[in-house]
Structure formats: C-alpha cells, structure tokens
Amino acid sequence: MPENTMMTPACLIDEAKFKRNVERVANHVAAQGCQLRPHVKTLKSVAAARYYAPPGTPITVSTLAEASYFLAAGYRDILYAVVVTPNKLSEVASLVADGAQLTVMVDSVAGASALSEAWQSPHTLQVAIEVDVDGHRAGIQPDAEALPDIATLLCKAEKLQFHGLVAHAGASYGSFTPAARHDMAEQEVARMQHAVRHLTEHGFTCQMVSIGSTPTALEDVDRTGITEIRAGVYATFDCVMAGLDVCKVDDIALSVLTSVIGTQPHKGQVLIDAGWMALSRDTGTATTSFDCGYGLVCDLEGKLLDGWYVAHTNQEHGIICHRDGGKVATDMFRFGQMLRILPVHACATASQFSQYTVVDAHMQTQAVWSRVNGW
Amino acid sequence: MPENTMMTPACLIDEAKFKRNVERVANHVAAQGCQLRPHVKTLKSVAAARYYAPPGTPITVSTLAEASYFLAAGYRDILYAVVVTPNKLSEVASLVADGAQLTVMVDSVAGASALSEAWQSPHTLQVAIEVDVDGHRAGIQPDAEALPDIATLLCKAEKLQFHGLVAHAGASYGSFTPAARHDMAEQEVARMQHAVRHLTEHGFTCQMVSIGSTPTALEDVDRTGITEIRAGVYATFDCVMAGLDVCKVDDIALSVLTSVIGTQPHKGQVLIDAGWMALSRDTGTATTSFDCGYGLVCDLEGKLLDGWYVAHTNQEHGIICHRDGGKVATDMFRFGQMLRILPVHACATASQFSQYTVVDAHMQTQAVWSRVNGW
Structure with missing residues (x-):
C-alpha cells in the first residue's frame, strides 16, 4: 500500500x-x-x-x-x-x-x-x-x-x-x-x-x-x-500484557495506523488522527510502572519510536508526547506521516473497528478480516 | 416493551x-x-x-x-x-x-x-x-x-x-x-x-x-x-456536562439499558451486563468532584438510584457500587432486574452501538434510530 x-x-x-x-x-x-x-x-x-x-x-x-x-x-x-x-x-x-x-x-x-x-x-x-x-x-x-x-x-x-x-x-x-x-x-x-x-x-x-x-x-x-x-x-497481545511481561512489546500484533495532522512544537506535542474513537479510552497501564497512555508509537514499518506515546485523546484527535516532556523536538514527525500505535488493551481497540487489514513486514496487505460487533 | x-x-x-x-x-x-x-x-x-x-x-x-x-x-x-x-x-x-x-x-x-x-x-x-x-x-x-x-x-x-x-x-x-x-x-x-x-x-x-x-x-x-x-x-448531554452544571442529571437523554446478572453482597457489589463494551472506557469525571465512575445508575423508569454508580468495568461486566462503600445492602437489586446507566460521555457511549431505541416516559418504543460508525 x-x-x-x-x-x-x-x-x-x-x-x-x-x-x-x-x-x-x-x-x-x-x-x-x-x-x-x-x-x-x-x-x-x-x-x-x-x-x-x-x-x-x-x-x-x-x-x-x-x-x-x-x-x-x-x-x-x-x-x-x-x-x-x-x-x-x-x-x-x-x-x-x-x-x-x-x-x-x-x-x-x-x-x-x-x-x-x-x-x-x-x-x-x-x-x-x-x-x-x-x-x-x-x-x-x-x-x-x-x-x-x-x-x-x-x-x-x-x-x-x-x-x-x-x-x-x-x-x-x-x-x-x-x-x-x-x-x-x-x-x-x-x-x-x-x-x-x-x-x-x-x-x-x-x-x-x-x-x-x-x-x-x-x-x-x-x-x-x-x-x-x-x-x-x-x-x-497488547501493552497491558507487555507490562505484565507475558509478552514483549515486539510481540504486539495489532496496531492502529494513523496520520500526523499537525505538531505543537512549543508543547512538544504531535497530533494524529487517531483519538479515542480509534484507540479506545482504555488506559489500563496508567496505574502501573509501564504507563503507555493510550498507546505506544511506532513508525510505519512498526519500529518503536522510543519514548513517544499517546498522552491524550479526544474523539478523533490523539496527542503524542515524549516521556521526557515538552522539550523533546517534534521535528522528526512530518505532516501526513503515517505511524502505528500499539494498543493498551487490544480487546478495546479492536472493538472500535469493523475490520482489520492484515499486513506483512513490508506493509503489504495480505487479507482483510471482518468482525462482528453488537449484542 | x-x-x-x-x-x-x-x-x-x-x-x-x-x-x-x-x-x-x-x-x-x-x-x-x-x-x-x-x-x-x-x-x-x-x-x-x-x-x-x-x-x-x-x-x-x-x-x-x-x-x-x-x-x-x-x-x-x-x-x-x-x-x-x-x-x-x-x-x-x-x-x-x-x-x-x-x-x-x-x-x-x-x-x-x-x-x-x-x-x-x-x-x-x-x-x-x-x-x-x-x-x-x-x-x-x-x-x-x-x-x-x-x-x-x-x-x-x-x-x-x-x-x-x-x-x-x-x-x-x-x-x-x-x-x-x-x-x-x-x-x-x-x-x-x-x-x-x-x-x-x-x-x-x-x-x-x-x-x-x-x-x-x-x-x-x-x-x-x-x-x-x-x-x-x-x-x-451526559455526566461530564452535568458535572459542569451545563445541564442537570435529569436532562441526560441517553442511557444504557442493562440487566443485573448477580450480586456480591459481601463486597457491596452488583454485577450488570453492561461493561466497557457498552458504556465505553470513558471516565471523564474521574478527576472532578462529580466522579460518576463509568456512569450513574437509574431504575428502569429512569429514576436515579441515589449514590449508586458503575465503579468498575470489564468487557461485558459492569460492577455497581454505592458511594458509601461496601456496607450498603445490595438486596434492593434482584437478579434479572433492568437498570439504566447514564453515560459519563455520551459521544463515547453512543459510539459503542449501531442503533438507539427511542423511548417515551413509560419505556414504550417510539422509534429505532441507526447510526454510522467507522471512517
């Protein structure tokens, strides 16, 4: 793709x-x-x-x-x-x-x-x-x-x-x-x-x-x-499981593809088009020593961008920050760049979608899997 | 109904x-x-x-x-x-x-x-x-x-x-x-x-x-x-807006209908079949003086059950507690009883559904409204 x-x-x-x-x-x-x-x-x-x-x-x-x-x-x-x-x-x-x-x-x-x-x-x-x-x-x-x-x-x-x-x-x-x-x-x-x-x-x-x-x-x-x-x-798996050491972060197979829609450099913030509607409101690691906010940030290829996490969410906006605070430069992110967010709680994140795009290591689509929602 | x-x-x-x-x-x-x-x-x-x-x-x-x-x-x-x-x-x-x-x-x-x-x-x-x-x-x-x-x-x-x-x-x-x-x-x-x-x-x-x-x-x-x-x-409206005094709790027009699936009297807990999949994970009032947990509890007719709120959620389980703690008797709730939960954040709760049942004050269905999800 x-x-x-x-x-x-x-x-x-x-x-x-x-x-x-x-x-x-x-x-x-x-x-x-x-x-x-x-x-x-x-x-x-x-x-x-x-x-x-x-x-x-x-x-x-x-x-x-x-x-x-x-x-x-x-x-x-x-x-x-x-x-x-x-x-x-x-x-x-x-x-x-x-x-x-x-x-x-x-x-x-x-x-x-x-x-x-x-x-x-x-x-x-x-x-x-x-x-x-x-x-x-x-x-x-x-x-x-x-x-x-x-x-x-x-x-x-x-x-x-x-x-x-x-x-x-x-x-x-x-x-x-x-x-x-x-x-x-x-x-x-x-x-x-x-x-x-x-x-x-x-x-x-x-x-x-x-x-x-x-x-x-x-x-x-x-x-x-x-x-x-x-x-x-x-x-x-997901960040909750990685926090328990039941898996490694690198084992997490689900991610949310998102686009950078802006930066607020004076606040050290990067805005993305994945808010809680895509990521869910789950902050299941928040009270642990492995707090991932609303998810960990990877590049398009799935490589973890160390220290970056989704710190805040609104309905269709996510705000990425660095653990070291607002002084970390945001200029490694460019407008329109795609990122992948590893979910805090895969059950909650997956439930926000009606289908999954199955990709290989080169981001080539292998399949589209649908899911059932509702009761 | x-x-x-x-x-x-x-x-x-x-x-x-x-x-x-x-x-x-x-x-x-x-x-x-x-x-x-x-x-x-x-x-x-x-x-x-x-x-x-x-x-x-x-x-x-x-x-x-x-x-x-x-x-x-x-x-x-x-x-x-x-x-x-x-x-x-x-x-x-x-x-x-x-x-x-x-x-x-x-x-x-x-x-x-x-x-x-x-x-x-x-x-x-x-x-x-x-x-x-x-x-x-x-x-x-x-x-x-x-x-x-x-x-x-x-x-x-x-x-x-x-x-x-x-x-x-x-x-x-x-x-x-x-x-x-x-x-x-x-x-x-x-x-x-x-x-x-x-x-x-x-x-x-x-x-x-x-x-x-x-x-x-x-x-x-x-x-x-x-x-x-x-x-x-x-x-x-929703509990966030009521907490801001932008509306009254009685103005909240959206609710999640749920069934009591059990009680744990020794813990003062009532279990319902509305977890975060139905209510969402939004706890937008948690850091305020009007903390509603995952929602406020009403009876089937929509009357607020004072002090009762959804304190915990799993995917399809909600746990209702009383603000005064585990010593409050749960025997006012019976197995299979239906309750209505007022949402913390209506945007998030509504997004968990594909349709709404529109009811009058006597719980008679007036209409079913569908919604669009996804991107």
Missing part, C-alpha cells in the same frame, strides 16, 4: 506476529495437557479465528451476537461466558435450535431458579456454574453452601443439564511478577479443584472444568482435573 | 428529554444571533439529526464516513472538523463530486502546502484555517505570522478556496464555575476576532467564522463577527 492511499485511522494486524503468538499459546496449552477453548472476544473475527480455533474447535464468546456469527461459520461448541438472564433466553433458544451446543453460566440460586423457570425450549441447554477463584468479579465461592444447591436446581430442571464449572482468574492482570503469576495460576487451579470436590461430595459430576486468563494460561502448573483452558487476548 | 423481552445491553434515548435539550440550544443560539452548525458526531444518526439539523442545515462531522452518510441524506453544507491529510483527499474529492459543499481544515503551512499539492479534483474545495483559542489541542495562534501565510497558500491554489476560520474551545470542559465558563466563551470569541483582524489586515476576508463547544455555546456573550456556533453533545 502506498502511504498516501491508505485511509486512517485503520486497524492493522501483523500477520507474522499474530501467527507466532497463536502458535506459542497453542503449544503451551497442549504441553499442559489441556484442551484450549479460545475466547474470541478480542478480534470477534471468523477469519482470524481459523488460525487459533478452526471450525469444530470449542470457543468462548462474550456476546450472543458472537455466538450467532460463529455458529453460522461452523462453530458448535460455544461457551457464553457472561451469566445469562431471562431476557436473553429466546436468543439462546434460537441458537440451540440452530444446532449450537451452547453452554451458558449461572453463579447464584436466583440465577439458576430464573433459568429453570424461564427456559421453555424443547431442546436441552447445558449450564455451567461460575466459580470465584480470585475475588475478582463474579462467581460463587468454591466452598459456598449454595454451590450444590445451584447444581441441584439445574439437575432438577427437565431441559437443563448441569455441565460443570467455569472460572476466570481476572486478578492475574494485577500479578506483576513471575512468582505472583505462578501463584495465581496455582490458585486458579486449586480453587477450582476445591469446587469440584465440593460438588463431588454431593454426588455431582463436572464434565467441564474450565479455567483461564492469558497470564495464567501461559504458566506451567499442575492442572489435574482441569479439562480446558480459556484465553483470548494472546493472539495479538 | 415487557422487561423480559428487551435485549441488554441496549442504548436508549429518552425522547422528551432529547427534544427539550435540542430546543433549549436552538433557542439560545438563535438568541445569540448566530447560525447553529450542529456537530453530528455524538449520535451520528440522520434520524436523530432531523430534530436539531433538518436536511439543508449546515452540519459538522468528525469523519468522512459521517460526511458521506449525511450527504446521502440531503446534507450538503458540511464542515469536516479534523485537519485533513493527503491520504483522505480521494474520499474528499468523491464527496465534492457528489455535491457536498464540504469545508476542510488546515492549521499549518505544511498542511496547506500538502493540500495545495495533492488536491487534484476539477472541483473547488473550501478550506478553513483552524485557530487555537485556548491552548487545548490543535490550531494556529491568532497572532501567528504563519496565519496569513497559510491563507496566501490557499488563495494561490487554483482549486482551493480560503473560506474562513474555525475554532473549538475544548478547554471549556475544564471550566467548572459559571464565571470560568463565561470567561472561556468570551475568550473564544475574542481570540477568534483577533485572528479575523489579523487576516483582514493582510487583505483576506473570512466568510466562515465558526466557534463552539457545548459549554461555551450556552453562554450569553457578545458574538460580534462570529458567523456560526458549533455544538454536539447537547442533544443528549
């Missing part, structure tokens, strides 16, 4: 880095003796998923829109990883009627009761219980008295099938040392094993015992009793 | 509040003796715009995708309010060839030179110069020597027409008292008048003298020499 014909902002995927990341995680999870159930929520693209989850592979989705889109592309074994509410059951029923082997989640007696009462389909729905392994967000405690009560409710319902347990160690995003990550990975497994034992003592069998997050998935721990690992952002 | 059939998350617009906001600003700007050129970047919806900018009205856009979409709906007088770069000129040429009376912007000699060299169309393109009135972001200083140089470059180019000046007092978002807002509105006018005088002294005539931001547009100041006012977010 000649520089002056590419529209900006645009979302690029570096094909070689993407393939390398995908291979790394696939090999690691296989070596851990687990099935990988990729979370497709980062790229939400069938064209991308064929590299890390060919049709037939079990996948995880974050929306029913993803479930529908991937089902149409031949994916049947789908985990919907957000607790399901009654208002979504007509859509869930459509998916199951269309052949999805869909697993939904509950994490409370109230949720299981609501599901039992509201599920009207002639088809059986697989239901997993979400377990809290790290106090991060949702899920029931492994030793909660309500855990077997939920399983009982699910087993009693004629057209529901208790399928197992799901957990997500989201707190691993706050594990900044190798030891902390390893501990979190062990904790994720241990608490899940605890929940399985709790249910086993009450006579329940867990067919699915699903854990995962990109940081813990890449740890090497004993995963006895775990049937599958979920991870999502690993295919592209 | 019965509660159990609405999909969540969804983006709602309260029709009565929307119409009231639109009327308020239209009346005010008319009383100020200026043409209103609404910025359509908040809702990006032709169906919404017909209430505040019927076809034929001049509009402001933030992307060429908006320009194309609004042109197709009969809008011709369009200001593209981001400095244009050569890579966008083929799209700009298409729009002009299709009948758009498009005005683009430059704010540097480099930008004007690049435009002069790269504009190849047989049609004449209107070009305005962006002026910096508040040190907020982009634009050239009113007294800069380069200002007449840019105008000269534009006038020399055969198929470019120097059209005037544009400024945006974005710093008004940091004006937290009536006096500060009034001062900023006066400053916006005064610096623009200065820029006009500067160019007049060099023999240039400014047909367009365009200023605006929602906070300054709503001030009552002498606007001599100003031909038009731009504003965008006023049609829905």
Whole structure:
C-alpha cells in the first residue's frame, strides 16, 4: 500500500506476529495437557479465528451476537461466558435450535431458579456454574453452601443439564511478577479443584472444568482435573500484557495506523488522527510502572519510536508526547506521516473497528478480516 | 416493551428529554444571533439529526464516513472538523463530486502546502484555517505570522478556496464555575476576532467564522463577527456536562439499558451486563468532584438510584457500587432486574452501538434510530 492511499485511522494486524503468538499459546496449552477453548472476544473475527480455533474447535464468546456469527461459520461448541438472564433466553433458544451446543453460566440460586423457570425450549441447554477463584468479579465461592444447591436446581430442571464449572482468574492482570503469576495460576487451579470436590461430595459430576486468563494460561502448573483452558487476548497481545511481561512489546500484533495532522512544537506535542474513537479510552497501564497512555508509537514499518506515546485523546484527535516532556523536538514527525500505535488493551481497540487489514513486514496487505460487533 | 423481552445491553434515548435539550440550544443560539452548525458526531444518526439539523442545515462531522452518510441524506453544507491529510483527499474529492459543499481544515503551512499539492479534483474545495483559542489541542495562534501565510497558500491554489476560520474551545470542559465558563466563551470569541483582524489586515476576508463547544455555546456573550456556533453533545448531554452544571442529571437523554446478572453482597457489589463494551472506557469525571465512575445508575423508569454508580468495568461486566462503600445492602437489586446507566460521555457511549431505541416516559418504543460508525 502506498502511504498516501491508505485511509486512517485503520486497524492493522501483523500477520507474522499474530501467527507466532497463536502458535506459542497453542503449544503451551497442549504441553499442559489441556484442551484450549479460545475466547474470541478480542478480534470477534471468523477469519482470524481459523488460525487459533478452526471450525469444530470449542470457543468462548462474550456476546450472543458472537455466538450467532460463529455458529453460522461452523462453530458448535460455544461457551457464553457472561451469566445469562431471562431476557436473553429466546436468543439462546434460537441458537440451540440452530444446532449450537451452547453452554451458558449461572453463579447464584436466583440465577439458576430464573433459568429453570424461564427456559421453555424443547431442546436441552447445558449450564455451567461460575466459580470465584480470585475475588475478582463474579462467581460463587468454591466452598459456598449454595454451590450444590445451584447444581441441584439445574439437575432438577427437565431441559437443563448441569455441565460443570467455569472460572476466570481476572486478578492475574494485577500479578506483576513471575512468582505472583505462578501463584495465581496455582490458585486458579486449586480453587477450582476445591469446587469440584465440593460438588463431588454431593454426588455431582463436572464434565467441564474450565479455567483461564492469558497470564495464567501461559504458566506451567499442575492442572489435574482441569479439562480446558480459556484465553483470548494472546493472539495479538497488547501493552497491558507487555507490562505484565507475558509478552514483549515486539510481540504486539495489532496496531492502529494513523496520520500526523499537525505538531505543537512549543508543547512538544504531535497530533494524529487517531483519538479515542480509534484507540479506545482504555488506559489500563496508567496505574502501573509501564504507563503507555493510550498507546505506544511506532513508525510505519512498526519500529518503536522510543519514548513517544499517546498522552491524550479526544474523539478523533490523539496527542503524542515524549516521556521526557515538552522539550523533546517534534521535528522528526512530518505532516501526513503515517505511524502505528500499539494498543493498551487490544480487546478495546479492536472493538472500535469493523475490520482489520492484515499486513506483512513490508506493509503489504495480505487479507482483510471482518468482525462482528453488537449484542 | 415487557422487561423480559428487551435485549441488554441496549442504548436508549429518552425522547422528551432529547427534544427539550435540542430546543433549549436552538433557542439560545438563535438568541445569540448566530447560525447553529450542529456537530453530528455524538449520535451520528440522520434520524436523530432531523430534530436539531433538518436536511439543508449546515452540519459538522468528525469523519468522512459521517460526511458521506449525511450527504446521502440531503446534507450538503458540511464542515469536516479534523485537519485533513493527503491520504483522505480521494474520499474528499468523491464527496465534492457528489455535491457536498464540504469545508476542510488546515492549521499549518505544511498542511496547506500538502493540500495545495495533492488536491487534484476539477472541483473547488473550501478550506478553513483552524485557530487555537485556548491552548487545548490543535490550531494556529491568532497572532501567528504563519496565519496569513497559510491563507496566501490557499488563495494561490487554483482549486482551493480560503473560506474562513474555525475554532473549538475544548478547554471549556475544564471550566467548572459559571464565571470560568463565561470567561472561556468570551475568550473564544475574542481570540477568534483577533485572528479575523489579523487576516483582514493582510487583505483576506473570512466568510466562515465558526466557534463552539457545548459549554461555551450556552453562554450569553457578545458574538460580534462570529458567523456560526458549533455544538454536539447537547442533544443528549451526559455526566461530564452535568458535572459542569451545563445541564442537570435529569436532562441526560441517553442511557444504557442493562440487566443485573448477580450480586456480591459481601463486597457491596452488583454485577450488570453492561461493561466497557457498552458504556465505553470513558471516565471523564474521574478527576472532578462529580466522579460518576463509568456512569450513574437509574431504575428502569429512569429514576436515579441515589449514590449508586458503575465503579468498575470489564468487557461485558459492569460492577455497581454505592458511594458509601461496601456496607450498603445490595438486596434492593434482584437478579434479572433492568437498570439504566447514564453515560459519563455520551459521544463515547453512543459510539459503542449501531442503533438507539427511542423511548417515551413509560419505556414504550417510539422509534429505532441507526447510526454510522467507522471512517
């Protein structure tokens, strides 16, 4: 692509880095003796998923829109990883009627009761219980008295099938040392094993015992009793993951192509046409020692411009500054020059686009991958 | 809509509040003796715009995708309010060839030179110069020597027409008292008048003298020499604007409909199915005395639940907390209950959706308005 014909902002995927990341995680999870159930929520693209989850592979989705889109592309074994509410059951029923082997989640007696009462389909729905392994967000405690009560409710319902347990160690995003990550990975497994034992003592069998997050998935721990690992952002990685040392900055496969639209030399600022609409408002590294603002700045070839980062964003404007402050000359940037911004959080940045341009190391377009948005 | 059939998350617009906001600003700007050129970047919806900018009205856009979409709906007088770069000129040429009376912007000699060299169309393109009135972001200083140089470059180019000046007092978002807002509105006018005088002294005539931001547009100041006012977010307002006291919380016309998917009573947390994918990652009130987190919580009827706000977000999970901390009982929330979240920044929240459901005070759907995304 000649520089002056590419529209900006645009979302690029570096094909070689993407393939390398995908291979790394696939090999690691296989070596851990687990099935990988990729979370497709980062790229939400069938064209991308064929590299890390060919049709037939079990996948995880974050929306029913993803479930529908991937089902149409031949994916049947789908985990919907957000607790399901009654208002979504007509859509869930459509998916199951269309052949999805869909697993939904509950994490409370109230949720299981609501599901039992509201599920009207002639088809059986697989239901997993979400377990809290790290106090991060949702899920029931492994030793909660309500855990077997939920399983009982699910087993009693004629057209529901208790399928197992799901957990997500989201707190691993706050594990900044190798030891902390390893501990979190062990904790994720241990608490899940605890929940399985709790249910086993009450006579329940867990067919699915699903854990995962990109940081813990890449740890090497004993995963006895775990049937599958979920991870999502690993295919592209991002600055958050680089800050955790789960990947290197050079592994980040997603970037936003942008044009320089001006400089304010007296402030040491370079303006670009990628604001929060393109980069997202995510500043997930802001409270860490690896603060990347709204993204790190690379040249058109993808070479990191050391010290430059997107410090501010408005809707369609980004402001690049240097870490050393406003005294660093901006004259290395010229009007109309194209740059690539490495995302702080790839899931958030990718979600601002409807497609990705897949490029090789010479910025030659190899493919255009579309994605699904919405709910 | 019965509660159990609405999909969540969804983006709602309260029709009565929307119409009231639109009327308020239209009346005010008319009383100020200026043409209103609404910025359509908040809702990006032709169906919404017909209430505040019927076809034929001049509009402001933030992307060429908006320009194309609004042109197709009969809008011709369009200001593209981001400095244009050569890579966008083929799209700009298409729009002009299709009948758009498009005005683009430059704010540097480099930008004007690049435009002069790269504009190849047989049609004449209107070009305005962006002026910096508040040190907020982009634009050239009113007294800069380069200002007449840019105008000269534009006038020399055969198929470019120097059209005037544009400024945006974005710093008004940091004006937290009536006096500060009034001062900023006066400053916006005064610096623009200065820029006009500067160019007049060099023999240039400014047909367009365009200023605006929602906070300054709503001030009552002498606007001599100003031909038009731009504003965008006023049609829905948001928590940022309420924090500035530019509107009341009760004026906020946009909300995200969401379902309660669980509670963590020991932490005082309520989980909802609206995460940052629905609400956006914008925390624009975080550093102010009116910190709304990721949004304020209302019941299904739109009544504010005092003290409750979205404190944390993941991709499809939001966590509601009470300002008084984790000791406040969460049992007023029930599984599956629907809530409405008032957005921190309406432009960012609206951009996460492809359509809006327009509802009356009884949550009856009046219309569905689609929007354009992308670039």
